Amino acid sequence: MATAAEGIEPKAHDHSDKMAAHSASDVEKLSTPPTGELQRKLSSRHLQFVAIGGTVGTGIFIASGGSLAKAGPAGLLLAYIFVGTLVYSVMLSLGEMATYLPVSGAFTQYASRFVDPSLGFSMGWIYWFSWATTYALELTAAGLIIQWWNADLSIGIFITIFWVPITAVNFLPVDIFGEFEFWFALIKVVALVGFWIFAICVNAGVGKQGYLGFKYWDSPGAFAPSDLAQGSVAKFVSFWTVLIQAGFAFQGTELCAIGAGESANPRVTMPKAIRRTFWSIFPLFVFTIFFIGILVPYDLETLTAGGTNAGASPLVIAIQLAGVSALPDILNAILLTVVLSAASSNVYSGSRVLVGLAEEGCGPAFLKRTSKRGVPYYATAVTAAMGLLAYMNLSSNGGQAFNWLLNIVSVAGFIAWTCIFICHLGFMRALKAQNIGRDTLPYKSWGGRGLAIYGLTFCAIITLTQGFTAFVPWNTEDFFIAYVSLILFSVLYIGHKLITRSKFVKPAEADIFTGKFEDEISETWEESSASTWKKLMNKF
Known part of the structure; x- marks a missing residue:
């Protein structure tokens, strides 16, 4: 008996050790994201402010001045509100797909899966080129902003100075990068809200102009008529000409979905991030445009001077008209942080699009390689290298080529939004063909097919007609x-269609499962070690 007991006791002890070792291994495996791939460390707060960082930039702080001169205060305000409805439609369509399939590159992969591999290829590469080029544009803008204080300094000096740290930040782990973007984007939000307060005070009569009210809506007027038409048609034409510029300002709102592959518990974080992103950016833009319109007359020559530093900003012009001398320098410093934050988001978004393209076989496989902490270093390096295009501004003929790149950035946003709606319609067809009810999705777009068709129709029309001024005269x-x-x-x-002979994806064969995030894993990553240990022990 003693011998038997002695024989049993060590076995029981060995089993306990193995179970403990096995459990500890499982805890570590489940509670830590895998190395060598993107890691889910971004919260809804991070995703929201990464999108704000990429969206709130020179479009609203500087380019809105030229748009005001073209459309007038009412025309510009209506343009921003109208484009805002399209952006809202984009966000709802994206939210439904990105919450269900939170994959790298988000909608660039959806196009290949739900519609056509050629659409995914073309959409992904032009979208990447758009953000990579925007990085060069923001670096240039940063140099021009510095020239506000000293015009004799070369832009090239500051392109180099800013390129190095902004690129370096993007090689940090994604959670650290998310915190960096959060604080920089917060400066933009505070600056715009501060401008609202300033505008209310000036409009009430604090500035040297006295009480304004809607003085400039009466004279020179609420709408700036176009030279291409007469009467009411001229006002509509002016409104239509600034839609593409309003779209450029809103471009980047969709970036919260680009980070879906790195979001912690996307079933929870993605819907929050998408809702908060839109309802953060839309009021920021609409109220800012409204206040600019009541403080600055659209026929002011400074608005059309073509500058890209603080002197061309309608916010600075409003401050100068009010007779405040110190604020322009302060706002120019804020504008510098605005540009640098946007530049950082450009590199992040572009690199994640490259990862998505590589995972779909639309780009070289090495682009999806990551460090142990989940940073796609090859994709980041390739995207950051595009920022060196900013040096073209130093050559005599570089400006014209750079304007072409700028137009690619502006229109590519509408092309991407159009493709997102096409993806959403394809996604809904695939769900129906595979007998999956939309009511079972973790997040459902309330507008459904109707809202997607509305967004698709107007985004396509704007994309096709935005260059109508080239036709009259030709x-x-x-x-x-x-x-x-x-x-x-x-x-x-x-080109992709001819080379690969790809076919349109049949709804019944669409891949709507690869990359689907499981709730159990999501919950495990967010639980504490003690809670996860208890859960695993119960399985034994």
């Missing part, structure tokens, strides 16, 4: 500048 150069991005998109699509 101007070949203006035509190519307006439609170069659409031409590039078509070449990429047709």
Whole structure:
């Protein structure tokens, strides 16, 4: 008996040790994201402010001045509100897909899965080129902002100075990068809210102009008539001409979905991030445009001077008209942080699009390689290298080529939004064909098919008609500048279709499962070690 007991006791002890070792291994495996791939460390707060960081930039702080001169205060306000409805539709369509399938590159992969691999290829590459080029534009803008204080300094100096740290930040682990973007984007929000307070005070009569009210809506007027038409049609034409510029300002709102592959518990964080992102950016833009319109007359020559530093900002112009001398320098410093934050988001978004393209086989496989802490270093390096295009501004003929790149950025946003709606319609067809009810999705777009069709229709119309001024009278150069991005998109699509002979995806065969995030794993990653240990022990 003693011998038998002695024989049993060590076995029981060995089993306990093995169970403990096995459990500890499982805890570590389940509670830590895998190495060598993107890691889910971004909260809804991070995703929201990464999108704000990429969206709130020179479009609202500087380019809105030129738009005011073209459309007038009422025309510009209506343009921003209208484009805002399209953005809202985009966010709802994205939310439904990104919450169900939170994959790298988000909608660039959805196009290949739900519609057509050629659409995914062309959409993904032009979208990446758009953000990579925007990085160069923001670096240039940063140098021009510095020239506000000393015009004799070369822009090239500051392109180099800013390129190095902004690129370096993107090689940090994604949670640290998320915190960096949070605080920088917060500066933008505070600056715009501060401008609202300033505008209310000036409008009430604090500035040297006295009480304003809607003085400038009466004279020179609420709408700036176009030279291409007469009467009410001229006002509509002016409104239509600034839609593409309003779209450029809103471009980047969709970035919260780009980070879906790195979001912690996407079933919870993605819907929050998408709702909060839109309802953060939309009021920021609409109220800012409204206050600019009541403080600055649209016929002011400074608005059309073509500058890209603080002197061309309608916010600075409003401050100068009010007779405040100290604020322009302060706002210029804030504008510098605005540009640098946007530049950082550009590199992040572009690199994640490259990862998504690589995972879908639309780009070199090495682009999806990551460090042990989940940083796609090859994709980040390739995207950051595009920022060096900013040096083109130093050459005598570089400005014209750079304007072409700028137009690619502006129109590519509408092309991407159009493709997102197409993806959403394809996603809904696939769900129906595979007998999956939309009511079972973790997040459902309340507008459904109708809202997606509304967004698709107007985004496509704006994309096709935004260069109409090149036709009256005909101007070949203006035509190519307006439609170069659409031409590039078509070449990429047709080229990929001819080379690969890809076919449209049948709804019943669409891949709507690869990358689907499981709730159990999501919960495990967010639980504490003690809670996870208890859960695993209960399985034994």
